[in-house]
Every structure is written in structure tokens, then in C-alpha cells.
Amino acid sequence: MSEKQAVLFANEAFYRAFADGDLDAMEAMWAREAPVACIHPGWNLISGRAEVMESWRAILESANRPAVKNHGAQAFLYGDTAFVICYEALEEGFLVATNVFVVENGAWRMVHHQAGPTAPPDLDEPDEAANVMH
Amino acid sequence: MSEKQAVLFANEAFYRAFADGDLDAMEAMWAREAPVACIHPGWNLISGRAEVMESWRAILESANRPAVKNHGAQAFLYGDTAFVICYEALEEGFLVATNVFVVENGAWRMVHHQAGPTAPPDLDEPDEAANVMH
Numbered sequence: 001m002s003e004k005q006a007v008l009f010a011n012e013a014f015y016r017a018f019a020d021g022d023l024d025a026m027e028a029m030w031a032r033e034a035p036v037a038c039i040h041p042g043w044n045l046i047s048g049r050a051e052v053m054e055s056w057r058a059i060l061e062s063a064n065r066p067a068v069k070n071h072g073a074q075a076f077l078y079g080d081t082a083f084v085i086c087y088e089a090l091e092e093g094f095l096v097a098t099n100v101f102v103v104e105n106g107a108w109r110m111v112h113h114q115a116g117p118t119a120p121p122d123l124d125e126p127d128e129a130a131n132v133m134h
Numbered sequence: 135m136s137e138k139q140a141v142l143f144a145n146e147a148f149y150r151a152f153a154d155g156d157l158d159a160m161e162a163m164w165a166r167e168a169p170v171a172c173i174h175p176g177w178n179l180i181s182g183r184a185e186v187m188e189s190w191r192a193i194l195e196s197a198n199r200p201a202v203k204n205h206g207a208q209a210f211l212y213g214d215t216a217f218v219i220c221y222e223a224l225e226e227g228f229l230v231a232t233n234v235f236v237v238e239n240g241a242w243r244m245v246h247h248q249a250g251p252t253a254p255p256d257l258d259e260p261d262e263a264a265n266v267m268h
Contacts (some may be wrong), residue, residue, distance in 0.1 A: 045255075085179045102212050116250020119178055121179075133168065
């Protein structure tokens with residue numbers, strides 16, 4: 001598996017944890033040693049692992065937890081750091097997210113997530129770009 | 135100057151170029167070799183240096199160029215990659231931005247910018263966190 005495939009796989013695992021409301025899987029996805037931050041749609045910045053995980057606990061345990069599907073993920077790699085951009089389809093429209101990952105103990109772990117509203121994307125557009133820093 | 139100060143300085147230079155409508159300064163801020171991406175508020179993903187710079191040209195040369203002031207910048211460092219989170223005060227309200235930087239030829243250069251709407255931030259909150267990965 002290439003590093004690009006590995007970070008896209010980590011991004012998928014994040015959305016699977018989100019869609020399943022699986023707090024243990026969500027906690028496992030986030031870095032434990034590297035500093036973390038999160039910006040939920042419309043919220044202010046949250047930083048620090050305890051605060052970020054508390055925000056996910058509140059979202060995942062909410063009766064109104066959104067049914068989220070991610071689409072069109074593209075990975076941008078810079079050595080041991082990467083970000084993935086993807087669209088989040090919700091009942092009320094689309095969000096676009098930046099998900100930042102670092103390698104921690106040999107695995108890609110999330111250090112930042114920002115999602116905000118966007119226009120409906122053209123998801124048929126092919127991704128031919130490599131987006132890997134050499 | 136610490137690396138944290140250096141990346142915050144690069145973030146300031148980005149907003150100065152934005153506020154001044156200075157396309158040359160904006161082009162100098164963005165990485166030339168590393169892959170770049172940009173998500174303007176409400177837009178879809180733009181990737182590739184030519185496309186990203188074209189979007190900034192359109193924004194900076196627009197008669198409706200927003201008067202943007204950034205506040206409360208916090209830097210998160212991961213070796214030669216970093217992101218800065220800050221608030222953007224506009225006439226119509228606040229945005230929150232994630233600005234990702236990498237070291238290119240010895241200087242911090244932007245590789246990604248996402249801004250989206252947020253609630254008015256509490257800008258008096260002190261930043262005591264180091265947010266540097268060791």
C-alpha cells in the first residue's frame with residue numbers, strides 16, 4: 001500500500017467511525033502525542049486532545065448525529081504529514097473538509113479536521129494529480 | 135526567531151498580501167514545488183498552483199475584494215509542516231481559517247487554505263498551549 005493509499009484509508013476510517021457513531025474508533029484515529037485541533041461547521045476552534053474528543057463524544061452520542069457520507073477524497077502528501085480534502089454529503093447539503101494527518105508510531109493519525117459549507121461538487125471529475133511532494 | 139514565530143510571521147504575510155490586494159506578495163507566499171490546494175468560503179476545492187493563483191488573482195483584483203483582518207492566530211507544528219488557525223473578521227461576520235505551510239527552500243510557504251463561517255470568537259482567551267510536536 002502506498003503512503004497515499006494509507007492516508008486515504010485513514011480518512012475512510014475516520015468517516016466510518018463518524019457514520020457508525022463509534023467513539024472508540026474515533027479516539028483511535030486521533031493522534032495521542034502530536035498536538036490536535038478541530039473546527040466543526042460553524043464552531044470556533046477546539047484544541048487539545050481532551051477537548052477535541054469531548055466534542056466528538058457529544059456529536060457521536062447525539063440523537064441528531066448527522067448521517068454523513070464522504071466523497072471525492074484527494075490526498076496531499078508532505079513526507080510524514082498529509083492532508084485529505086473530501087466532500088461530506090449530509091441531508092441538508094454538502095460540506096467540504098480538510099483532514100490533516102501525521103505519522104505517529106507508524107500509522108497515519110488525525111491532528112486536525114475542519115469542515116464548512118460548500119456548493120454541490122462535481123464528483124465525476126477524475127483525479128489525475130499525484131499531489132505528493134518529492 | 136523560533137519556528138513557531140516564523141510560521142506565524144508567514145501567516146501574517148499571507149493576510150497582509152490579501153488585505154493589500156498584492157498579487158506578487160500572494161504568489162511569493164505559496165509553495166512552488168509542493169502540491170497546493172485552496173478552499174475559499176462556499177467554493178469547491180481548487181488544486182494545482184496555476185488554478186489556486188488564478189483564484190487569488192480574481193479575488194485580489196475584484197472591486198468587491200473583502201477587507202479582511204485576521205485575529206487569534208495559533209500555530210501547530212509538525213517538523214517541516216505546520217498549520218495556523220485564525221479568525222478572519224469581515225464586514226459581514228467571522229470566518230475561521232486553516233492555513234497549512236511547509237518549509238520550501240528554507241522558508242515557510244503556504245500549501246493549503248480553507249476558510250469557512252464561524253461564530254464570533256472570544257479573542258480575549260489566552261493561548262498557553264505550545265502545540266509543537268517533539
